[in-house]
Amino acid sequence: MNKKHFAVGVVAVLLAACKPAAPAVTVTITGPAEGDTVRAAEVLITLSVSGIELAPVAEQRAGTAHHHLYLDTDFPALDSPIPAGQANIVHLGQAQTEYLWQGVSPGPHRIIAVLADPAHVPLKPYVTDTVNIVVVSPAPPPPADSVPR
Template identity: 35%
Template sequence: MNRIKMTLLSALLIAPISAFAQDMSSAAPDNAEVYFIEPADGATVEGTFRVAFGLRNMGVAPAGVERDKTGHHHLLINTDVPSDMSKPLPATDQVKHFGGGQTETEVTLPPGKHTLQLLLGNYAHVPHSPAVASKKITITVK
């Protein structure tokens, strides 16, 4: 009898946690689009250069602010979008977070070819469904 009570109690405690973990995604309109204002695909840039983000059919809101049809930018440098889009994006040298709602930044990269891609995240840094990702661009740093 105690074993049954413990199993039921465990299930009751875990269920809300599981529900919360699965409830972090946000819907995006099918026509939402994130894109680079600059640099252009194929551009040659200095070691430190400006990156400006564009967004259509959605709004920008800081991380932690939950509003429909909004999100904040993440800049992916020399990496692909994550395979699991249900989890918050990590903050790494290759995944730059702009949780303050910024729409531009300066980036410094070493000489050579690099790829850049934008991915919109919701209030919890989780990509929207469907994902709002830019085309991946390639730049050359002098």
Template identity: 30%
Template sequence: MSRRFLLRLLAAMAVAVVPSVSMPTSAPPNAEVYIIWPPDGAVITGGKFWIRMGLRNMGVCPKGIESSKCGHHHLLIDVDLPPLDKEIPSDKNHLHFGAGETDARIELPPGKHTLQLLLGDAKHVPFDPPLYSKKITITVK
């Protein structure tokens, strides 16, 4: 084998063993995510209601669109913010709106509940800096 071939082979092998590092998606400094409805302190009769989600100075897009100018909503129900450097969980307390929805009909059991939005990037990871709304409390009767 030629020296040149061996050097190329070694370089290719070195690249192959280096794990890929995913950098967080940068968010514009003036972006803001917020809950339009329901308002903090709302009392909701029955368990079903519409939540309306807002985003300022960025666009809403479906999952898989890699851009620092758009993301998609995740609704956190009765939980604190998840780790902000990892993929947002997907379960009954972390609802994903990966189709780019800005409103959704949800159902909650009677009682007090907290709601908070967290914006995710193409891979459901929070932006850097993370964009999350104020946590609100509602009561379902």
């Protein structure tokens, strides 16, 4: 075999071995935005993902994910399922991309979104997004006698 044929063979093997890189998996908290002030005790959180399909946990399909939200709670590096039954951790197991967090007290808050597999184990590498917001009490309604009739 001459050098030219060898070089062509090497290039062919290298090209065959090259696979397009899988798109990076990301999660984004699309609302509220970083630093937003929210005038309510209810905070509507909206989410988006790329690079992976969202699916309900009940389907138990490999290669899919669903959201978890942490409110004012650190996300520990986990190799096990995200804990259930905790007030500040919400599992969005129906592949939801919105959650209305009710009863959020006035003050600064941190929201962390985490993607997990159907067994609630965080994806590796960890796929998270964080926003910090401030919740303020809504303005009181005007007095009844000041409303035009």
